Amino acid sequence: MCLPILYCFTCILIAICEAKNHNQNPSDASLVPLGMYPNNNGKSPLVAATYYFNPTSQLKKEPLFAENIETNDNDIQEQDICQAADGRKGSCYEATECVNRGGMPMGRCHSSRSIAAVCCLFEITCGESSSEQFVYFRNPNFPRSYDNPRICRVRIGKKSKNICQYKLDLLTLNLAPPNYGNCSQDVFIISGQNENHVIPKICGSNSGQHYYFGVDESGVVSLHMLLLSSYKRRFDIFITQIPCGSETLAPSHCLQYYTGTYGVIKSFNYDSPFLESDSSTGYPNDIDYIMCIKKESGFCSISYDLSSNGDGISPFAVGSSSETEKSLWRPIVAQCRDDYLTIGGIRLCSGKLNGHPYEEQLESLSRQDTTILNATLAYPTVITDTTPGPFVIRFVSNNANNARGFNLTYRQNPCK
Ligand SMILES: *[C@@H]1O[C@H](CO)[C@@H](O)[C@H](O)[C@H]1NC(C)=O
Numbered sequence: 302m303c304l305p306i307l308y309c310f311t312c313i314l315i316a317i318c319e320a321k322n323h324n325q326n327p328s329d330a331s332l333v334p335l336g337m338y339p340n341n342n343g344k345s346p347l348v349a350a351t352y353y354f355n356p357t358s359q360l361k362k363e364p365l366f367a368e369n370i371e372t373n374d375n376d377i378q379e380q381d382i383c384q385a386a387d388g389r390k391g392s393c394y395e396a397t398e399c400v401n402r403g404g405m406p407m408g409r410c411h412s413s414r415s416i417a418a419v420c421c422l423f424e425i426t427c428g429e430s431s432s433e434q435f436v437y438f439r440n441p442n443f444p445r446s447y448d449n450p451r452i453c454r455v456r457i458g459k460k461s462k463n464i465c466q467y468k469l470d471l472l473t474l475n476l477a478p479p480n481y482g483n484c485s486q487d488v489f490i491i492s493g494q495n496e497n498h499v500i501p502k503i504c505g506s507n508s509g510q511h512y513y514f515g516v517d518e519s520g521v522v523s524l525h526m527l528l529l530s531s532y533k534r535r536f537d538i539f540i541t542q543i544p545c546g547s548e549t550l551a552p553s554h555c556l557q558y559y560t561g562t563y564g565v566i567k568s569f570n571y572d573s574p575f576l577e578s579d580s581s582t583g584y585p586n587d588i589d590y591i592m593c594i595k596k597e598s599g600f601c602s603i604s605y606d607l608s609s610n611g612d613g614i615s616p617f618a619v620g621s622s623s624e625t626e627k628s629l630w631r632p633i634v635a636q637c638r639d640d641y642l643t644i645g646g647i648r649l650c651s652g653k654l655n656g657h658p659y660e661e662q663l664e665s666l667s668r669q670d671t672t673i674l675n676a677t678l679a680y681p682t683v684i685t686d687t688t689p690g691p692f693v694i695r696f697v698s699n700n701a702n703n704a705r706g707f708n709l710t711y712r713q714n715p716c717k
């Protein structure tokens with residue numbers, strides 16, 4: 302008769318012990334079935350650890366934000382980062398701690414100091430929260446689409462006080478397209494970041510794009526998907542918390558940061574299927590952001606190719622004044638009252654060239670006190686920026702003259 306009481310007593314002691322080790326709220330420990338701490342000596346498959354997950358757990362909805370956790374500032378270590386069995390990025394935790402934190406154990410953690418550690422994957426959806434270093438925010442039922450109207454919000458707390466930036470990889474972001482640049486059906490909005498870090502409100506097709514923003518002066522960040530109509534939208538956003546002092550931080554206030562000596566930079570929603578005079582093809586209105594490119598060592602200048610699709614039709618269309626004859630638009634250096642791109646101090650937008658031949662176009666443009674770049678059909682327009690400082694591009698749009706946008710390739714030039 303004594304045995305069950307003793308047994309039970311021991312279990313409670315273990316649970317309290319575990320809670321203290323993991324620096325958790327002791328009430329959280331009660332959610333873990335007693336006596337179920339894994340004994341992984343390299344034999345039992347770790348996928349079985351999902352068994353410990355308590356479906357009634359409210360942990361995902363009660364995030365352990367940095368304010369509530371005593372975390373050591375140096376607690377984010379390279380060896381605590383792992384690749385889960387499905388290829389996604391996770392954090393190494395003891396199996397029980399992983400489950401307590403609302404994660405999914407997905408294979409072993411080879412690099413961790415602890416043998417019992419699992420690669421813990423964190424995935425949240427509408428209404429949930431997390432304060433983990435790596436989190437995936439997906440639409441309900443991803444990879445299937447989510448079709449209903451809804452206001453879908455998640456909250457991301459800092460893992461420790463030593464987090465300076467968040468990076469968002471928009472792995473999949475296919476929202477309803479804009480209407481003449483207005484995101485009137487779906488819109489993705491971020492709030493709670495540093496007050497002086499403005500993040501655009503976007504919609505449409507943006508898979509492969511990314512954001513960086515500062516959070517060192519802020520608290521919990523909210524990601525809002527305002528889904529106002531029925532549409533087969535899908536999203537999968539990977540959120541990384543970057544510690545202060547990390548080599549992977551972007552320069553302050555660069556919403557986008559590119560590294561490598563060559564690459565492609567696109568405006569938001571450039572990838573939506575392109576049709577002439579389609580009101581849903583175009584970048585969002587009322588945005589203003591900075592793209593930066595890391596000046597790689599040994600490279601001193603950069604060349605941008607604005608019309609790189611080679612089919613004779615310039616894919617560059619910014620602030621164009623007319624919906625017709627898009628094939629005659631060219632990048633021009635001008636005052637650009639509406640939307641513009643600034644590259645190396647040059648303000649660029651599209652100009653509609655009135656008729657042929659090329660000479661005539663030049664003449665009509667010079668009358669408007671603008672200068673045409675070398676944009677014949679055969680020779681794409683290339684702009685070289687020889688700035689001694691950082692490589693920076695700014696894009697600004699208002700709510701007039703919405704156009705398709707830019708898809709430029711860049712290549713850095715070695716120092717002479
Ligand atoms: C887009 O929104 C602006 C104001 O935000 C409005 O003036 C304009 O008429 C809208 N355009 C369309 C096509 O709905």
Ligand SMILES: *[C@@H]1O[C@H](CO)[C@@H](O)[C@H](O)[C@H]1NC(C)=O
Pocket residue numbers: 565571572609610616708709710
């Ligand atoms: C953007 O430019 C790249 C590089 O030239 C090209 O491969 C890609 O197809 C372009 N994207 C679109 C949507 O035109």
Ligand SMILES: *[C@@H]1O[C@H](CO)[C@@H](O)[C@H](O)[C@H]1NC(C)=O
Pocket residue numbers: 675680
């Ligand atoms: C435009 O490109 C062609 C071919 O490379 C070149 O012959 C011509 O001089 C260029 N014009 C200007 C204004 O740079």
